[in-house]
Amino acid sequence: MIGDYHVHTRHSDGKGAMAACVEQAMALGLPEIGFSDHLVPAGKDYEAYGIGPAANLDQYVAEVRATAACYPQIRVLLGLEVDYVPGTEDEIAALLARHRFDYLLGSVHFVDGFGFDEGRSRDDPRWQDVDAIYRGYYRTLRRAVETGRFTAIGHFDLPKKFGRRPSSALTACEDEVLAAAAAAGMVIEVNTAGLRRPEVGETYPAADVLARARRLGIRVVFGSDAHRPEDVGAGFAQAAACARAAGYESTLRLSDGAQVRLP
Ligand SMILES: [Zn+2]
Numbered sequence: 551m552i553g554d555y556h557v558h559t560r561h562s563d564g565k566g567a568m569a570a571c572v573e574q575a576m577a578l579g580l581p582e583i584g585f586s587d588h589l590v591p592a593g594k595d596y597e598a599y600g601i602g603p604a605a606n607l608d609q610y611v612a613e614v615r616a617t618a619a620c621y622p623q624i625r626v627l628l629g630l631e632v633d634y635v636p637g638t639e640d641e642i643a644a645l646l647a648r649h650r651f652d653y654l655l656g657s658v659h660f661v662d663g664f665g666f667d668e669g670r671s672r673d674d675p676r677w678q679d680v681d682a683i684y685r686g687y688y689r690t691l692r693r694a695v696e697t698g699r700f701t702a703i704g705h706f707d708l709p710k711k712f713g714r715r716p717s718s719a720l721t722a723c724e725d726e727v728l729a730a731a732a733a734a735g736m737v738i739e740v741n742t743a744g745l746r747r748p749e750v751g752e753t754y755p756a757a758d759v760l761a762r763a764r765r766l767g768i769r770v771v772f773g774s775d776a777h778r779p780e781d782v783g784a785g786f787a788q789a790a791a792c793a794r795a796a797g798y799e800s801t802l803r804l805s806d807g808a809q810v811r812l813p
């Protein structure tokens with residue numbers, strides 16, 4: 551079985567308590583679970599979906615540690631999903647320096663200030679130029695990779711969330727991010743949230759991106775992006791099959807950096 555490293559709780563925009571998420575992971579037989587609540591730079595939507603100020607981050611860390619101590623039967627990891635916004639590197643670095651995290655997911659949810667994956671953005675006029683959104687997104691994602699700060703890229707092709715796909719011209723942009731990730735030794739997350747959205751119907755990233763990542767030697771981890779306990783570990787069998795079809799035989803275990811065979 552594989553660990554789930556992308557789980558949100560009430561500390562950011564998730565609905566559940568940490569203990570309930572851990573119990574779901576144990577019920578599925580997962581060997582480890584990592585919490586990855588949103589760390590968002592101050593400003594827009596900071597407290598709406600992010601952990602909030604430093605004191606909240608400290609509370610989050612304390613609760614992950616306490617939960618890990620309560621459940622010795624499973625490894626509980628301390629992670630974060632860090633929202634990469636160009637220009638906020640120093641602010642984020644100061645927050646990250648407060649604790650020792652087991653891993654960090656680097657994610658992009660804003661392109662030039664546009665929160666493209668929020669529900670209220672679904673019919674925003676900026677979607678009239680789909681390629682432009684993707685181009686801005688991959689430019690930002692590449693900058694996130696190049697900071698060298700993150701363990702894994704979260705939901706690689708997130709702009710497809712509402713079913714809009716880019717033209718084939720965007721393949722080159724995807725490849726630039728993949729090349730940067732390979733050069734940085736960064737990992738890619740196979741995120742199963744897309745499997746739960748009818749407009750997407752596949753993992754983030756799509757199978758063809760995953761196959762190209764494999765050819766570049768980029769390692770993979772798995773994440774449900776659960777925002778409620780019952781989604782922890784959701785879709786993992788299908789995601790593992792997708793990774794195998796892309797040529798992967800193993801996945802990275804974040805607790806100790808070992809490569810373990812995919813089920
Ligand atoms: Zn995200």
Ligand SMILES: [Zn+2]
Nearest residue numbers: 556558631775
């Ligand atoms: Zn997430």
